[in-house]
Amino acid sequence: MDKEMLKLYFIMGSNNTGDRNPEQVLQKALQGGITCFQFREKGQGALPEEEKWKLGRKLKAQCAAFHVPFIVNDDVDMAIRLEADGIHIGQEDDPASKVKERCPARMVIGVSVRTIEEAHQAAADGADYLGVGPMFATDTKEDAKAPVGLEGIRRLRAEGITLPIVGIGGIDASNAADIVEAGADGVSLISAISLADAPEKAARELRSRLNGPTEKQ
Numbered sequence: 001m002d003k004e005m006l007k008l009y010f011i012m013g014s015n016n017t018g019d020r021n022p023e024q025v026l027q028k029a030l031q032g033g034i035t036c037f038q039f040r041e042k043g044q045g046a047l048p049e050e051e052k053w054k055l056g057r058k059l060k061a062q063c064a065a066f067h068v069p070f071i072v073n074d075d076v077d078m079a080i081r082l083e084a085d086g087i088h089i090g091q092e093d094d095p096a097s098k099v100k101e102r103c104p105a106r107m108v109i110g111v112s113v114r115t116i117e118e119a120h121q122a123a124a125d126g127a128d129y130l131g132v133g134p135m136f137a138t139d140t141k142e143d144a145k146a147p148v149g150l151e152g153i154r155r156l157r158a159e160g161i162t163l164p165i166v167g168i169g170g171i172d173a174s175n176a177a178d179i180v181e182a183g184a185d186g187v188s189l190i191s192a193i194s195l196a197d198a199p200e201k202a203a204r205e206l207r208s209r210l211n212g213p214t215e216k217q
């Protein structure tokens with residue numbers, strides 16, 4: 001897996017956009033330079049199955065037009081049947097080893113982790129990348145646990161975790177660079193783009209913060 005794809009990893013479901021059309025928000029985010037997208041239709045106000053599939057197909061086609069990987073959250077069947085580029089699973093889902101057996105080899109498998117033990121287990125199970133968080137306070141995920149902060153990433157690297165990592169939770173332009181500085185390969189976020197007045201501009205700003213002062217803009 002090319003860890004460059006994790007640089008600016010946008011996550012969204014239809015219930016993360018306020019009253020805006022999720023397809024329009026994704027289009028702007030793609031134009032603004034997101035490097036990966038995860039369809040996460042979950043929680044309060046999530047679409048019923050039929051609408052979820054319809055929206056998933058549309059969002060996948062939008063990502064394909066930009067050659068941006070399309071990842072599905074939780075739903076392994078949907079990921080396989082939509083021919084997604086990957087699946088993202090959490091601690092309450094089947095282990096990555098079991099999911100890997102069901103998925104075509106070309107699909108990446110991401111795992112949410114919060115502790116060192118979870119990170120080592122996910123690596124042993126064959127995860128391709130880790131979503132570490134929540135980094136900071138967030139009200140986007142209803143059952144988010146206490147934030148682990150930048151220290152959460154530093155500790156994983158100190159423990160010898162070498163898998164690609166994205167930080168997630170409460171990330172925006174003000175703290176995105178700190179996440180990479182702490183040892184992550186990129187940032188993953190929902191509301192900093194999905195609720196932005198101008199999602200394209202928000203994505204572009206985040207990209208410029210993540211390119212670091214040394215790289216040319």
Ligand SMILES: Cc1ncsc1CCOP(=O)(O)O
Nearest residue numbers: 138140141169170189190191
């Ligand atoms: C899905 C998820 N997992 C940990 S925090 C979170 C929500 C991130 O949303 P936001 O970027 O709006 O804080």
Ligand SMILES: C=C1C=NC(C(F)(F)F)=NC1=N
Nearest residue numbers: 088110112130131166168188
């Ligand atoms: C709960 C989650 C934690 N991390 C990630 C990702 F950023 F993709 F790694 N996605 C999720 N849905």
Ligand SMILES: [Mg+2]
Nearest residue numbers: 074089090093
């Ligand atoms: Mg899950």
